[in-house]
Amino acid sequence: MDSLLQPPSATAFDAVSALLSAAVYALVALAALAQAPHDSRVRVFLVVALASIAPFCVTALIWERGSQVLMSKTVILTVALSLMVNALALLHFTQIFPWRRPWIRRHGAWLWAGYAGVLLVTALTAFLTPSFEMSGSGVGAGGVGAVSSELATTLIVLILFVGVPVLFVLGIATPFAGLLSLYKTWQTARDRRVESARVTTYWMLISQMGGGVLTILIIPLLRLVAPRGPWSTIAAALLFACSLLMPIAFAAGIWRYQVLDLDPEALPQ
Numbered sequence: 001m002d003s004l005l006q007p008p009s010a011t012a013f014d015a016v017s018a019l020l021s022a023a024v025y026a027l028v029a030l031a032a033l034a035q036a037p038h039d040s041r042v043r044v045f046l047v048v049a050l051a052s053i054a055p056f057c058v059t060a061l062i063w064e065r066g067s068q069v070l071m072s073k074t075v076i077l078t079v080a081l082s083l084m085v086n087a088l089a090l091l092h093f094t095q096i097f098p099w100r101r102p103w104i105r106r107h108g109a110w111l112w113a114g115y116a117g118v119l120l121v122t123a124l125t126a127f128l129t130p131s132f133e134m135s136g137s138g139v140g141a142g143g144v145g146a147v148s149s150e151l152a153t154t155l156i157v158l159i160l161f162v163g164v165p166v167l168f169v170l171g172i173a174t175p176f177a178g179l180l181s182l183y184k185t186w187q188t189a190r191d192r193r194v195e196s197a198r199v200t201t202y203w204m205l206i207s208q209m210g211g212g213v214l215t216i217l218i219i220p221l222l223r224l225v226a227p228r229g230p231w232s233t234i235a236a237a238l239l240f241a242c243s244l245l246m247p248i249a250f251a252a253g254i255w256r257y258q259v260l261d262l263d264p265e266a267l268p269q
Contacts, residue, residue, distance in 0.1 A: 200253030207245035
């Protein structure tokens with residue numbers, strides 16, 4: 001149990017793989033945007049890529065400077081905003097790639113309300129939370145005393161009334177809905193024999209399922225058990241592969257399978 005309470009850490013492999021993943025996402029998204037700047041599927045994937053940069057980069061910062069980088073209000077808010085936008089953008093992407101699904105045709109306004117809500121929550125949190133920066137010497141047993149009672153009370157209120165509901169909606173419900181959308185699209189492409197969409201969404205599905213299982217279950221379990229041997233490194237390598245699989249599948253869909261040639265407004269018959 002004590003291993004779960006340790007501050008987050010990162011290895012050199014974690015840092016390099018995170019930066020490489022961010023770079024691949026951004027390069028694929030920008031290249032796709034240059035080819036099809038007016039395609040909504042490409043623009044939403046760009047949002048996914050941009051929202052992934054901060055979470056990936058913070059891993060490299062933890063490796064370079066230690067867990068004290070997470071004691072910065074600016075870092076916390078930036079990463080939190082990026083994760084929330086990323087969750088919504090992934091759902092958005094799975095609802096329009098390679099064609100629009102029925103849900104977004106009927107309830108597309110909900111997504112835009114979600115984006116607006118995320119920005120509002122972040123702005124209110126930034127306004128209501130006192131500014132704080134903690135040095136490395138303040139982390140640990142002495143770090144608790146460094147947090148003022150005002151800040152502690154504010155953080156508790158925000159966690160209970162904002163953090164928990166947001167975590168449930170954007171950390172559990174939204175990713176599950178996006179995964180289900182991706183599965184339904186793959187199923188439709190398979191049944192209607194749309195090979196380009198079938199292959200592309202299949203590998204995206206593997207990427208999201210594998211990354212989710214590793215992030216939510218396997219890696220925390222390994223952190224708890226702390227087994228000897230290369231198991232943690234293997235899990236990190238698999239997570240790295242899953243993170244790369246999404247942009248690679250998108251790139252293959254564009255430049256090999258010509259998925260963008262499919263009409264995004266027409267479901268296959």
